[in-house]
Amino acid sequence: MNNKIPLLLRAMRGEQIDRIPFWYMRQAGRYLPEYNEIRRGKSFIEVMENPDHAFEISMQPLRRFQMDAIIMFSDILTPIRAAGIPLHFEEKKGPVLEKTVQSEADLDIFRNFDAAKACPYVVEILQRLRAEIEPLPSRPALLGFAGAPFTLASYLIEGGSTQKFEKTKACLFKDTELFLRLSDVLADLTIEYLKMQFKAGADAVQIFDSWGGILSPAHYAEFSAPFTKRIIDAIRQAGKPVILFVGNGSHLLGQMNGQKPDAISLDWRITADQALSQVDSEIALQGNMDPLVLYGTPERTRKETLKVLEAFGRRSRYIFNLGHGIHPASGLDNVQAMVETVKSFKLA
Numbered sequence: 001m002n003n004k005i006p007l008l009l010r011a012m013r014g015e016q017i018d019r020i021p022f023w024y025m026r027q028a029g030r031y032l033p034e035y036n037e038i039r040r041g042k043s044f045i046e047v048m049e050n051p052d053h054a055f056e057i058s059m060q061p062l063r064r065f066q067m068d069a070i071i072m073f074s075d076i077l078t079p080i081r082a083a084g085i086p087l088h089f090e091e092k093k094g095p096v097l098e099k100t101v102q103s104e105a106d107l108d109i110f111r112n113f114d115a116a117k118a119c120p121y122v123v124e125i126l127q128r129l130r131a132e133i134e135p136l137p138s139r140p141a142l143l144g145f146a147g148a149p150f151t152l153a154s155y156l157i158e159g160g161s162t163q164k165f166e167k168t169k170a171c172l173f174k175d176t177e178l179f180l181r182l183s184d185v186l187a188d189l190t191i192e193y194l195k196m197q198f199k200a201g202a203d204a205v206q207i208f209d210s211w212g213g214i215l216s217p218a219h220y221a222e223f224s225a226p227f228t229k230r231i232i233d234a235i236r237q238a239g240k241p242v243i244l245f246v247g248n249g250s251h252l253l254g255q256m257n258g259q260k261p262d263a264i265s266l267d268w269r270i271t272a273d274q275a276l277s278q279v280d281s282e283i284a285l286q287g288n289m290d291p292l293v294l295y296g297t298p299e300r301t302r303k304e305t306l307k308v309l310e311a312f313g314r315r316s317r318y319i320f321n322l323g324h325g326i327h328p329a330s331g332l333d334n335v336q337a338m339v340e341t342v343k344s345f346k347l348a
Contacts, residue, residue, distance in 0.1 A: 006141035008068045009203055012241055012262050012284045014317045020309065021068035022342045023143070024291075025245075025265075026325030027061040028073045031332070034060050044089040045081075048074055051124040058129055062140060065339045068319075069141040070133065072125050072197075076147030076208050077155060079193045082118035084109045085156070094161040101156040101182055110185045115196035123200045130201030141204060144197030148209035148231075148246075149186035150224035153179060165214050172223055179223065187227040191234045198240050206243040206265065207231060213248025213267075220252050229259040236262070243286060247324065253278045268323035272311035284317035289338075291322045294330035298337035305341040313345060 008021040029035055038053055047053045057073040077095055081087050086098040101107065116123055126144065133139045147155075154168040155161075157179075162168075171179045194205050212224050228244060235242045244256055245265035256264050257279050266275055266287035279285060293304040305320075312318050320342050326335070 004139070006068065006139055006203060008141040008319060009241065011317060011319055012204070014282070014284075017347070019347060020313050020318060020320050020342060020345055021141075022320035022339070023067045023069035023071065023140075024322045024326055025071075027065075027067065027071065028057045029326065030328035031326055031330045031335070032060055032064070034064075044075075048078070049121045051121050051128065054121070054125045055128045055132075058125065059132065062133075065335065067140065067339070069143050070129055071143040071145060071206070072122070072129060072202075074122060074125070074145070076145070076151065076210070078119060078122065079113070079115065079146065079189055080152060080156065082115075083113055083189065095155065096160045097155060100159045101153075101178075104178060104181065107182055107185050110189050113189045113192055115189075115193045116199075119193070119196070123196065126197060126200035126202055142202050144194065144200075144202035144205040146190045146193050146197075146205065146207060146231075148207050148212060148224065149183040149190060149227040150215070151209050151211045152186050152190075153182045154211050156182065165211070168211075168214075172219065183223070183227045187230050190231050194231070194235055194242075195238065198235075198238070204241040204243065204262070205235065206245055207261075208245050208247075209249070210245075210247040212246040212252065213250075215252075217252060217255065220255055225255050225259060232259050232261050236260070243284075245286075250274075257283060263317070263319065265321060266323060272308075275312075276315065281316070284319060285312060285315065286319040286321045288312075288321070288323040291324055291326050291330070294326065294334040294338065296334065298331075298333050301334040301337040302341045305338045306345070309342065309345045314347065 007017060011017050011021050035057055039047055054073045058070055062070050087095055089095050130142055157171050158167050197205060207228055232242050241262040243263040243265055244261040246252055246256060250267055250270035263284035263286050264279055268288050268290040275285060289304060289308045293301055
C-alpha cells in the first residue's frame with residue numbers, strides 16, 4: 001500500500017485498506033468553539049473570503065479529530081457571488097440574493113466565467129491547505145466542492161432559502177426553457193470552478209445537489225440529472241474523482257448511480273440493503289448516519305455509528321459520513337465517540 005495516497009482515495013478506488021476512512025459534511029463550522037471564536041464580530045462572507053480565516057477554519061476539525069479528509073471552508077454560492085450576483089447571509093435566514101434570474105438576459109453574467117480570476121481566495125485557500133498537509137506521513141485527502149446546477153438555479157430564482165420552492169417549480173413548469181438554459185450555463189460555470197479547484201490542489205470534489213430531493217424521479221431526470229451528469233463526465237474525463245450528494249434524494253438513487261460518479265453520498269433515509277442493491281460495485285458509497293444522532297448521548301452515538309459501520313463497512317469502496325451536515329448544537333463528546341468508534345472498527 002502507498003500511504004502517500006490518502007486513505008479516502010484508496011477506499012474510493014477499491015484498494016485494500018486497513019480501516020474505514022471518514023469525514024463529515026460541515027465538519028468545519030458552528031459546533032466547534034474555535035470556529036465561533038474566529039467568527040465573533042465578523043460576517044460569514046468576511047470569514048469565507050479571507051484566506052487566513054478560511055484556512056484556519058478548514059484545519060480546525062483535522063487538528064481536533066484527525067479525520068481522513070479536509071473540505072475547504074466555503075459555500076456553494078461562492079461562484080454565484082463571484083460571477084456578480086450580490087448576496088449576503090443573515091443569521092437566521094441564511095443566504096439572501098439581492099438579484100434573481102427572471103429572464104434570458106439575466107444569464108449573461110454567468111457566461112465566460114473565469115474561476116481563478118473571480119475566486120482568487122479559493123485558489124489560495126486550497127494551495128495553503130495542500131502545502132500544510134502534504135508533508136504528513138498519512139495525509140488526509142483535500143476536498144473541494146460545488147453546488148449542483150439545480151440547487152444553484154433554485155437559489156437564483158427564489159432569492160434565498162425556502163421550504164416551498166413555489167417560484168422554482170413555477171419556473172420549471174411555466175418557463176421551462178429559461179430554467180434549462182440557466183442550468184446549462186451553471187453547469188459550464190461549475191465545470192470551470194471545479195477544474196480550478198483541482199489545479200489549486202484538491203484531490204477530489206463533491207457536488208452538492210442540496211435541493212435535488214424536492215423533485216420527483218421524472219422531474220429529476222428532466223431538470224437536474226442531465227446537468228450534474230455533464231459535470232461528472234467532464235471531471236472524470238480529466239482523470240479526477242467526484243462524489244455526488246443529493247439532499248433527501250433516496251428515491252433518486254438509481255438515477256444517481258446512472259450518472260456514474262466515483263462515489264455517492266447517501267442520506268439516512270435509506271437502508272444499506274436498499275443502497276447496495278441499487279449502486280454498482282465500482283461506485284463508492286459514503287454515509288449515512290442521521291446527524292441528529294449527535295444530539296443523543298455518547299453511548300447511543302457509539303451504538304448508532306456501529307450500526308452504520310456493520311451495515312456498510314465491509315463493502316469495498318466505503319467512506320463513513322453523516323447523511324447531511326453536522327448540526328451546530330451537536331455535542332463534542334458525541335462527535336468524539338463517533339470518531340473513536342469509526343477508528344476502532346475492525347475490517348477483518
